[in-house]
Amino acid sequence: MASPSSAAIFILFLLSTAWLLPSEAQLPQLIKGIKVGGILYCSPDGNYCPTCQGLVGVNVTIFCNIGSNNYTTYALTGPDGIIDEVLDIVDGLLFGITPISCVATVQLPVLNCALLPTIGLLQATLIITGNLISGLLGLLLKAVVGVFHLISVIH
Numbered sequence: 149m150a151s152p153s154s155a156a157i158f159i160l161f162l163l164s165t166a167w168l169l170p171s172e173a174q175l176p177q178l179i180k181g182i183k184v185g186g187i188l189y190c191s192p193d194g195n196y197c198p199t200c201q202g203l204v205g206v207n208v209t210i211f212c213n214i215g216s217n218n219y220t221t222y223a224l225t226g227p228d229g230i231i232d233e234v235l236d237i238v239d240g241l242l243f244g245i246t247p248i249s250c251v252a253t254v255q256l257p258v259l260n261c262a263l264l265p266t267i268g269l270l271q272a273t274l275i276i277t278g279n280l281i282s283g284l285l286g287l288l289l290k291a292v293v294g295v296f297h298l299i300s301v302i303h
């Protein structure tokens with residue numbers, strides 16, 4: 149019954165349906181990553197101060213608990229202390245449905261900043277903005293680094 153051409157048309161129909169469905173506003177969107185933005189300052193706590201400079205070349209760990217999975221990535225701060233990194237989510241997450249909780253941490257000491265303590269860890273919760281942008285592998289959810297707090301190492 150099914151000629152090759154009608155099968156091809158059916159497949160095209162399936163593909164076009166699959167393509168159209170995610171654009172329906174009421175459906176949850178599959179997110180393939182989190183785009184993290186922020187700035188690390190050379191200040192007593194890593195946060196902004198009017199006279200403080202951005203801290204360049206520091207390794208920032210980004211850790212997320214998404215659904216029942218954990219994801220970690222590392223980002224080196226760029227010029228002016230800018231943090232700009234994408235955390236890939238292999239399995240994806242459903243925006244507005246999958247619970248997300250992320251932190252950015254900086255292990256102390258760091259070079260080139262005498263204002264920061266020399267022991268402990270800076271930790272900031274990531275604020276999920278809800279803004280979506282297109283990335284190479286799919287939709288990305290934007291997040292910004294919140295306020296850093298100094299966490300002392302337990303002896």
Ligand SMILES: *[C@@H]1O[C@H](CO)[C@@H](O)[C@H](O)[C@H]1NC(C)=O
Nearest residue numbers: 206207208209221222223224
């Ligand atoms: C950042 O730190 C992690 C964990 O120690 C390490 O695996 C990674 O290579 C570091 N990244 C850079 C660019 O130094």
Ligand SMILES: *[C@@H]1O[C@H](CO)[C@@H](O)[C@H](O)[C@H]1NC(C)=O
Nearest residue numbers: 211212213214216217218219
């Ligand atoms: C994810 O991380 C949390 C917090 O560190 C930990 O309690 C949990 O066991 C981890 N889950 C998995 C699946 O590794």
